[in-house]
Amino acid sequence: MSAEKSLNFLEEIIENDLAAGTYQQIHTRFPPEPNGYLHIGHASSIHLNFGLALKYNGKCNLRFDDTNPVTEETEYVDSIRNDIKWLGYNWDNEFYASDYFEQLYAFAQTLIRKGLAYVDDSSSEEIAASKGDLNTPGKNAPYRDRTIEENLALFAAMREGKYKDGEKVLRAKIDMAHPNLLLRDPIIYRIKHAHHHRTGDQWCIYPMYDFAHGQSDSIEHITHSICTLEFIHHRPLYDWFIEKLEIYPSHQYEFARRNLTYTVMSKRKLLQLVNEKHVSGWDDPRMPTISGMRRRGYTAAAIRNFCDAAGIAKRENIVDIGLLEHFVREDLNKTALRAMAVLDPVKLIITNYPDSKTEELEIENNPEDENGGKRKVGFSKELWIEREDFMEQPPKKFFRLGPGLQVRLKGAYIVTCEDYKKDENGNITEIYGSYYPESKSGQDTSGIHVKGTIHWVSVPHAKQAEVRLYDRLFKVENPAAEEGNFKSYINENSLQIVPSVQIEASLAAAITGQHFQFLRKGYFTLDPDSSETHLVFNRTVTLKDSWAKEQKKA
RNA sequence: AGUUCAAUGGUGUAAUGGUAGCACAACUGAUUUUGGUUCAGUUAGUCUAGGUUCGAAUCCUGGUUGAACUACCA
Numbered sequence: 307m308s309a310e311k312s313l314n315f316l317e318e319i320i321e322n323d324l325a326a327g328t329y330q331q332i333h334t335r336f337p338p339e340p341n342g343y344l345h346i347g348h349a350s351s352i353h354l355n356f357g358l359a360l361k362y363n364g365k366c367n368l369r370f371d372d373t374n375p376v377t378e379e380t381e382y383v384d385s386i387r388n389d390i391k392w393l394g395y396n397w398d399n400e401f402y403a404s405d406y407f408e409q410l411y412a413f414a415q416t417l418i419r420k421g422l423a424y425v426d427d428s429s430s431e432e433i434a435a436s437k438g439d440l441n442t443p444g445k446n447a448p449y450r451d452r453t454i455e456e457n458l459a460l461f462a463a464m465r466e467g468k469y470k471d472g473e474k475v476l477r478a479k480i481d482m483a484h485p486n487l488l489l490r491d492p493i494i495y496r497i498k499h500a501h502h503h504r505t506g507d508q509w510c511i512y513p514m515y516d517f518a519h520g521q522s523d524s525i526e527h528i529t530h531s532i533c534t535l536e537f538i539h540h541r542p543l544y545d546w547f548i549e550k551l552e553i554y555p556s557h558q559y560e561f562a563r564r565n566l567t568y569t570v571m572s573k574r575k576l577l578q579l580v581n582e583k584h585v586s587g588w589d590d591p592r593m594p595t596i597s598g599m600r601r602r603g604y605t606a607a608a609i610r611n612f613c614d615a616a617g618i619a620k621r622e623n624i625v626d627i628g629l630l631e632h633f634v635r636e637d638l639n640k641t642a643l644r645a646m647a648v649l650d651p652v653k654l655i656i657t658n659y660p661d662s663k664t665e666e667l668e669i670e671n672n673p674e675d676e677n678g679g680k681r682k683v684g685f686s687k688e689l690w691i692e693r694e695d696f697m698e699q700p701p702k703k704f705f706r707l708g709p710g711l712q713v714r715l716k717g718a719y720i721v722t723c724e725d726y727k728k729d730e731n732g733n734i735t736e737i738y739g740s741y742y743p744e745s746k747s748g749q750d751t752s753g754i755h756v757k758g759t760i761h762w763v764s765v766p767h768a769k770q771a772e773v774r775l776y777d778r779l780f781k782v783e784n785p786a787a788e789e790g791n792f793k794s795y796i797n798e799n800s801l802q803i804v805p806s807v808q809i810e811a812s813l814a815a816a817i818t819g820q821h822f823q824f825l826r827k828g829y830f831t832l833d834p835d836s837s838e839t840h841l842v843f844n845r846t847v848t849l850k851d852s853w854a855k856e857q858k859k860a
Numbered sequence: 861a862g863u864u865c866a867a868u869g870g871u872g873u874a875a876u877g878g879u880a881g882c883a884c885a886a887c888u889g890a891u892u893u894u895g896g897u898u899c900a901g902u903u904a905g906u907c908u909a910g911g912u913u914c915g916a917a918u919c920c921u922g923g924u925u926g927a928a929c930u931a932c933c934a
Contacts, residue, residue, distance in 0.1 A: 485864090
């Protein structure tokens with residue numbers, strides 16, 4: 307009965323391939339370079355590659371594209387593995403491009419033997435100069451016509467470490483006048499006397515991306531090699547190597563990378579934010595990294611649902627961060643335990659409640675979950691309530707406290723505001739009200755109906771915690787597209803620390819990564835910075851607030 | 861300027877020559893012991909000019925706009 311979900315262009319290609327019998331089983335791969343942390347864009351690619359394998363009963367490899375020893379580190383490998391698992395995916399095989407260095411070397415020799423590759427002694431500058439430009443064909447290098455034997459010997463000498471970095475390169479012999487600059491005799495091997503995170507000092511020559519990626523796909527019999535749009539110009543080269551090497555014909559398909567409003571996504575820019583201390587690290591809760599979002603309190607399910615809803619296509623895009631937040635709220639609404647916390651406290655004194663009396667009230671943990679159970683919350687004469695829940699001169703539709711106004715205290719009683727006290731600066735210091743004993747939650751016989759319910763924390767029962775409120779990292783929707791440096795658009799108020807928030811006692815038992823909804827205030831999670839004596843909560847996302855909207859209009 | 865790719869409500873994404881749909885956002889209203897949730901509803905779109913066709917978002921041609929490509933990065 308359910309409406310059939312439409313296919314994206316890759317699913318269509320796959321279904322056609324499967325139907326035509328081109329493949330019995332599809333095989334995809336997620337191929338990160340271990341030179342940084344994964345972000346929401348990678349999540350999109352992970353969800354795509356692993357999701358396709360799952361949907362079509364295929365396989366998906368994790369392959370680290372580690373062909374540049376100077377940028378890659380084991381630390382990144384570990385974080386990438388961890389993030390993928392956290393997102394809920396398991397790879398069929400874990401491979402490294404560096405596993406294939408010997409094979410890749412042999413492929414290069416094959417190309418030389420076919421007269422399709424040569425060693426070039428030109429400097430980097432000379433190569434760039436002879437490359438031509440978008441409108442000018444390039445010129446052949448003087449070393450282009452060396453004999454096969456000479457090339458073989460020189461390439462072997464390169465491997466043996468006879469030359470310094472930059473002294474020689476191996477180039478594919480294609481066409482220096484090709485309109486696609488990438489086919490103007492691309493460099494396929496370069497000399498780097500550098501320590502590799504896995505192969506150590508075994509090699510001093512390393513294959514370039516173009517000479518490693520397609521061949522790695524081919525070695526692994528990847529059927530659908532999915533990458534982002536900027537590699538579209540590489541596809542002819544990808545195909546050329548496979549054709550000339552006569553190896554398993556993997557195919558490359560490109561989709562548009564996922565951009566989000568109010569953030570940046572390029573690794574280079576994210577690295578700058580980290581290095582220049584605009585954020586506390588890769589896992590700063592404001593970062594669009596998987597680790598940052600996890601710390602912020604986003605759930606893996608929310609991220610997966612987001613990726614699913616946003617879909618994929620081939621056009622440039624920038625998705626509203628609000629869509630991600632929607633799925634975070636949707637997931638957390640179903641699962642997060644409710645609790646009460648007063649961020650900006652002011653005291654409410656219930657004048658007709660006995661001085662020494664306290665009560666243990668039972669309040670539901672999650673109204674969305676019938677089996678969620680209840681918790682005990684202490685109640686007494688003096689309560690903390692939110693400063694913004696009281697107004698001296700309340701407007702028409704203000705359903706909170708003000709002189710003469712009535713509200714229900716969540717899970718407790720209905721109170722009427724009678725009086726309030728101010729200091730010499732006009733700040734409210736105390737609010738006084740009286741309660742109706744017969745209006746107790748769950749056994750209300752008062753017959754009174756109130757429009758508003760507010761949260762509260764009993765003063766003698768309260769614990770304290772630090773709360774970190776996050777706003778968007780940038781002031782503009784698309785910082786990367788703005789004039790000038792993207793960093794000039796950083797929102798300097800993206801982190802607001804509230805050092806002492808009044809929380810209900812049950813929150814003292816919170817554990818890192820646990821999700822809560824602080825009633826009426828938003829979703830929060832315990833930050834790893836917390837200790838036994840000092841609790842720190844991150845605000846994951848606010849609740850939707852139609853009152854705030856109403857006020858904005860006024 | 862060359863090459864390549866793309867263009868559907870504010871945003872993202874469907875419709876595969878035959879009723880332009882879905883989600884988010886926005887806006888109404890109802891329900892609500894969270895101004896949350898839930899429910900009902902409203903607004904809003906095929907870049908442009910031609911062509912093919914009984915019929916075009918879809919195919920063709922021109923234009924416009926955007927993106928990518930000139931790293932010994934991936």
